[in-house]
Amino acid sequence: MNIPYQIVVCGGVVPDPLQTLEPIATANGPALKNELLLPHVLDPWSAHALYEAAHLARRSAGSKVWLVSVAPKTKLQQVMMTIGQRVPLELVAIEGPASGFTDAADVAAALAAGIEGIAGLDQSRLLLFGGWESASRAAGATMQMVGERLGIIDQFQGVDELSVADDGALRILERIEGGQHQVSVCSGPPVLLGWATGNLPEPPNHPQIGMQNMRAIMPALQKARTAQISGGARFESVTLPKQQRATRIVKDKPVEEIAREIVTWVTAE
């Protein structure tokens, strides 16, 4: 049974993980120093969600993928230069801060409004994807709130695998404690999946997909609506960890002695 899914992926942008991040205090609460100058990437878990969405859409004829993102337009444009070459998608851009210090509930409201604005969205075919957490706020709360706003109560988080049975039922593997997966079967859409890493490699750049996407991405960025997003919480402090350990460097010691020292340490109560 082929179901032409409507797969909506929610994904923000975050500073490239290799950048040095330093918090600063502003009149509007904490922020990152030189945040707008930092190179950004699509949030890693959202990116996995997007790649899984594209993979599923390829296998289910008639399916379509949307990417809904709350981010500063300039940063989103920069990120789309890369992401837009990897998977066919339609962008729904919402102008707003990408800061991790914003409130999950406000971001969820903006995302839900953006999704509700997609013309012709059909709940019986809707798969709502996103990252299970972000690399900025790491709340793991935003997607659930989006789902609640859209009335989706079959939700899964830490998803590593989705497969579709012949009857259209969805089999989902979620990460749980002890390095295990919980296996669930849902009768069908609408469902919400917060993805962990999944199993797919990063797709290569495809210039043809890039050219196809860019025709719609630039207009989408131009007509992006601005979302009202607040800090929400009252931040008392944001600090970098200061602990610097006095590392004892053990050099020129025989392997036997090192091994004995490690074993003594490992086995000590």
Add this chain to the structure above:
Amino acid sequence: MAETILFLGHTEAAGELSRITLEALGAAKSLAGERVVGLVGRETLHAAESIGSCGASRFLAVTGEPFSVSRYATDCAAAEAICRAAGATIVIAPHTSRWARSLPGVAQRLGGRADTHITGITSNGSSLQVARWFYRQRMEALLGRAQRPWILLLESGCRAAWQGDTAPVTLENIEVEITPALVRTTVTGKQAPRSELQTIRPDAALLFVAGAGWTKKQKDGAMHVGQAAELISRFLEVSQASLGSSKSLVDLSGEGHAVLPFLSHLNQVGQTGSTPRHPKGLATCCHGEEPHVVGWRFIQERRAVNLDPNCGWARGKADVLYVADAFEVMARVNALLEER
């Protein structure tokens, strides 16, 4: 404003409460205000009695077969009903996969807020502040909120577990209607990942972190991936350590390079992996500066074996750095552990 503090737990498969759940109870008990216990599970009376002496004024429960499994729709319905019945302004819950999935949705239903991955709670009587990390453990914030109800999910290992005597309780059962919409999802079971070895096990005393150096050319100019896999497997077997790995090593497997056969993304620690909280950590062949080192930021005692004395993974981050060949060291460590 006087707070009503709801401690919200769920039972495990055998009807007991997990350690992380008792840690959350310990945190709830440290706060001033009226305390209420709420439990969800197939059977909750035994669990409620096991914490009967915790000082709560009420014990609420949603009980029954539909609540024996971890499922968003039924968990949200149960937690929402308990929160409303308790009139909770603060909800303290353990950061289990079950509650992490459902309680943010409950916050949305109640018009409240949820904060997850809480590592500390302090109260000065009139205001409550919590600590949590942002940007994948790279900066720590202390924050409060005026909005209520405020749901807080506590990380494991940040508090001592509550300890106390079993005592009889009067359990108030709250009815939740199970409509067909709530059970569209069926939980069919659990499965171990497709790997030969355990992944991150929070209950292990030691975290062994394997870095990409294991798969690089060694001093004889050749790679010895098979030998590396044997050494690591044997060490895990004899030490009962939990296995973590750096992102670069896990990524190699996705890119088709020679890799350690038992590693998957579930082993990954750091920026896009987990940040475990074992008492001890031994890193081998790991390299890199921030942000990679966040993978073992919360390990209490840290040692590393590495050929580079200036490696940013270890210097300033580890207590001891052994500048040595990890292949040779781990072979001897294994032999010594086997002798014991």
